Amino acid sequence: MRGGGPGSAVGPARSAARVPSALLVPAAAGLVFLLLPLAALLVRAPWAELPGQLGSPQVWQALRLSLLSATTATALCLVLGVPLAWVLARTDFPGRRLVRALVTVPLVLPPVVGGVALLLALGRDGLVGRLLDDWFGVTLPFTTAGVVVAEAFVAMPFLVISVEGTLRAADPRFEEAAATLGASRFTAFRRVTLPLIAPGVAAGAVLAWARALGEFGATITFAGSFPGRTQTMPLAVYLALQNDPAAAVALSLVLLAVSVAVLGAMRDRWTAGVGA
Amino acid sequence: MRPARRWAAAVLAAVTVLSGCAGQEPDPTVTVFAAASLRESFTTLGEEFEDRHPGTEVEFSFGGSDTLAAGITGGAPADVFASADEATMARVTRAGGTSGEPEVFARNRLQIVTLPGNPHRVRSLGDLDRPELKVVLCDSSVPCGAASRAVLRTARVRLSPVSYEQDVKSALTKVRLKEADAALVYATDVRAAGDTVTGVEFPEADTALNSYPIAVLDDAPQPERAGEFVAFVRSAEGRRVLRAAGFLEPAPGAP
Amino acid sequence: MTAGGGSVTAGLDARLVVRRGDFLLDVALTAAPGEVVALLGPNGAGKTTALRALAGLVALDEGHLRLDGAELAPLPAERRPVGVVFQDHLLFPHLSALDNVAFGPRCQGMPRRAARAEAGRWLERVGLAAHADARPRRLSGGQAQRVALARALAIRPRLLLLDEPLAALDARTRLETRAALRRHLDDFEAVTVLVTHDPLDAMVLADRLVVVEDGRVVQTGPPDLVARRPRTDYVARLVGLNLYRGAASGHLVRVDGAEATVTVTDELTGEVFVAFPPSAVTLHRERPVGTSARNVWRCRVAGIETHGDRIRADLTGELPMGAGLTAVAAAELRLAPGVEVWAAVKAEQTHAYPAG
Structure with a gap:
């Protein structure tokens, strides 16, 4: 954007030429590193078997379940995560730094361990799960709700971190201005802050959705694997890998295509919304 | 010194894997790829083998049989492969990975695993059909799932499990954490879980016994020591240790 | 409460x-x-x-x-x-x-x-x-x-x-x-x-x-x-006045922290402020004689700023102050930083009032 002597024509070719090779070379290597496995998947895909795979109702069942649970988990992340991000960004209480660090724990926890932790907390015999069972007769493991819980657990830190960062960058004085106009903190949040940070929330939601869609370890540990109920695409891929790697690759491609399509559509829509 | 040497051996193994060539240098280490269910018994056997052959070390890599087989056909420098089922071993043999015929050294049978003390009084496969019971099975794509499907067919029992788990350990874990009331797992897994669960034998288990074959690998860096290890596993001492872990003897008359 | x-x-x-x-x-x-x-x-x-x-x-x-x-x-x-x-x-x-x-x-x-x-x-x-x-x-x-x-x-x-x-x-x-x-x-x-x-x-x-x-x-x-x-x-700076605090006795104010007195028209005793605008200051290369100005101090030009056709000179010396003069006057005086000048202010252009 800036730079370039007086009278220098700023065009794409010229700005590309200006990228220093110290950055360009690792950048290109990074891109290749990210895309090479994807390319391998495409090259080695059993294209001949693909139509057969796509014809099987199990694939669509797993895909439907994946999209449904990832979207519901993202909604759950939004409902709980945005207020959490606001509290972390806008209030001061003892131990706030610790709480902030704890929020990121699911990021570093191996997902399978996360699943075990969820079982210990929300399982039929878990700390809280026991009460849910006794009082409401609700058990989460082996249910679609359990899949949503596992995915939300793993995905929520992405949303919270993203939204908190946006909130910190946003000018808190808009909330003060709203307060002087008679808005309660909640009204200020809803009518002023939320619209201002909408792009950050959208970005966080996309991250969370993508993470939830690919979730495997916590899901299979907490919710098990039953076709149509808890067997999401990643689980189906993993099980197919056991004795039919070709089918696994085919399933992966379906998941990949759908997620790229959805993410691309959302991105277009969201950037268009910002520009308007 | 021992940990340091082990570490060095691991690095060496990693380097040879990376460079893709099996080293010719004298290496006193026998590398054994073994199915995860063999962890307890093979660890014991490895230590005894080292005691009997001073200067020799046994390195284990435990994991899912499929994963290990993929590693072997992919060129991992292992001496011995012990698989949890014959189909997986057959895949390695077909790829020319074994030297000589694989030999069955143990068998495993399914048990019903229940909560400790068997509070629901499960006595047979048929009892698992009770609606108040949450039952998990292995997915039919893994060996314990295939075996479970076979015994249920024999018993003419149709179950509605709450989950098809990706391996036998996670099926067991669901019962240990009391999420499920029962599962079909191997007798050795029940034994290894101690008193956190209770095992229930059932007669149909005999119709789907799982055979564990073992073989020296074609590219073994230490073929001689590898042969000795295989012989030791099949010896009376080896059978004693395997029996203690809950394995059955190989079928009489088996090679 | x-x-x-x-x-x-x-x-x-x-x-x-x-x-x-x-x-x-x-x-x-x-x-x-x-x-x-x-x-x-x-x-x-x-x-x-x-x-x-x-x-x-x-x-x-x-x-x-x-x-x-x-x-x-x-x-x-x-x-x-x-x-x-x-x-x-x-x-x-x-x-x-x-x-x-x-x-x-x-x-x-x-x-x-x-x-x-x-x-x-x-x-x-x-x-x-x-x-x-x-x-x-x-x-x-x-x-x-x-x-x-x-x-x-x-x-x-x-x-x-x-x-x-x-x-x-x-x-x-x-x-x-x-x-x-x-x-x-x-x-x-x-x-x-x-x-x-x-x-x-x-x-x-x-x-x-x-x-x-x-x-x-x-x-x-x-x-x-x-x-x-x-x-x-x-x-004082905001409104553009020279301001001093001092002790008054009759028409004479001894300025705190300076070797100077200011003669004023107001008659006061005790702690007072004295203020006069920069425009009230006249500058001379020689000690002025026969002027009606009662207040004459020896100063040195510390800095000069131009505001349109007006010049503002900052003075140090017996009594620090700002002085305003026309560009023409400044040129005639050959004002430059370091130049010694005499600053004169008429008593009736000062304004003294109690500090209490």
Whole structure:
């Protein structure tokens, strides 16, 4: 954007030429590193078997379940995560730094361990799960709700971190201005802050959705694997890998295509919304 | 010194894997790829083998049989492969990975695993059909799932499990954490879980016994020591240790 | 805690005490309805903190804040009848000008349609009805500031706070907006407190100045009195006067911290201030003789600044001061930094008043 002597024509070719090779070379290597496995998947895909795979109702069942649970988990992340991000960004209480660090724990926890932790907390015999069972007769493991819980657990830190960062960058004085106009903190949040940070929330939601869609370890540990109920695409891929790697690759491609399509559509829509 | 040497051996193994060539240098280490269910018994056997052959070390890599087989056909420098089922071993043999015929050294049978003390009084496969019971099975794509499907067919029992788990350990874990009331797992897994669960034998288990074959690998860096290890596993001492872990003897008359 | 403060007094009566680490703000403020009070002071003096305390955005550590007899200190910002116009207007960027103005009435529970009608009337008053649908970034700085004023007035506040309302504007817009603001403030029947560091804004807009330095009120009074009788160097500089403190005895004032006396026309005793404008100073290369000036000091030129056709010379020496002269006079005197000069001031051009 800036730079370039007086009278220098700023065009794409010229700005590309200006990228220093110290950055360009690792950048290109990074891109290749990210895309090479994807390319391998495409090259080695059993294209001949693909139509057969796509014809099987199990694939669509797993895909439907994946999209449904990832979207519901993202909604759950939004409902709980945005207020959490606001509290972390806008209030001061003892131990706030610790709480902030704890929020990121699911990021570093191996997902399978996360699943075990969820079982210990929300399982039929878990700390809280026991009460849910006794009082409401609700058990989460082996249910679609359990899949949503596992995915939300793993995905929520992405949303919270993203939204908190946006909130910190946003000018808190808009909330003060709203307060002087008679808005309660909640009204200020809803009518002023939320619209201002909408792009950050959208970005966080996309991250969370993508993470939830690919979730495997916590899901299979907490919710098990039953076709149509808890067997999401990643689980189906993993099980197919056991004795039919070709089918696994085919399933992966379906998941990949759908997620790229959805993410691309959302991105277009969201950037268009910002520009308007 | 021992940990340091082990570490060095691991690095060496990693380097040879990376460079893709099996080293010719004298290496006193026998590398054994073994199915995860063999962890307890093979660890014991490895230590005894080292005691009997001073200067020799046994390195284990435990994991899912499929994963290990993929590693072997992919060129991992292992001496011995012990698989949890014959189909997986057959895949390695077909790829020319074994030297000589694989030999069955143990068998495993399914048990019903229940909560400790068997509070629901499960006595047979048929009892698992009770609606108040949450039952998990292995997915039919893994060996314990295939075996479970076979015994249920024999018993003419149709179950509605709450989950098809990706391996036998996670099926067991669901019962240990009391999420499920029962599962079909191997007798050795029940034994290894101690008193956190209770095992229930059932007669149909005999119709789907799982055979564990073992073989020296074609590219073994230490073929001689590898042969000795295989012989030791099949010896009376080896059978004693395997029996203690809950394995059955190989079928009489088996090679 | 006022003992027996039974009578409800209209207007503002506040003592604001706020501690921020080493900084202590302790400011008393009173204002009658319709009055415009300007808090004037250098950066960091605590003016904005005082304003935020009035708005409820900063909690009082001590003191009180009564408006029309009601104690506001315990109330959060959103429950105070206080409107604020912020320095950089802080219009909500995602709302149109109309919805910005309607925001306050909506928060007070007015139905959407009524709130928008009300907002429309306010925009008309500030002359921006044509821009009702514009987003803030499409408005000029002056327009945005007028929308911000309409937004603050739309909640019908009993106290209107203006935080440097003209600081972000360019000179020309500033002139127009200042005049418009003056008209709106004249119409406003409740208390206005204006924070500024610009003496002109303060003089034009305020009925009374409260000068704050380092967290304290150092002077208060009507603008013309403050301008004529500054009590601190800061105020003197703002209004462009040379100011000295000293001990008076008859017509002679011995200046504190300087080897000089000033002869004045006023007759006083004790601690006094003496002030005279730079234009009252005449400069000479030789000691003036036969002049009517009673005050002559030996000084040295420390620096020279040009303001249009006027020259301002900063002098050090027996009595430090600023002197104003024409460019022609400066050239004749060959003024340059380091040049020794004699500075003369007639007694009748000085102004002395008690410091107590």
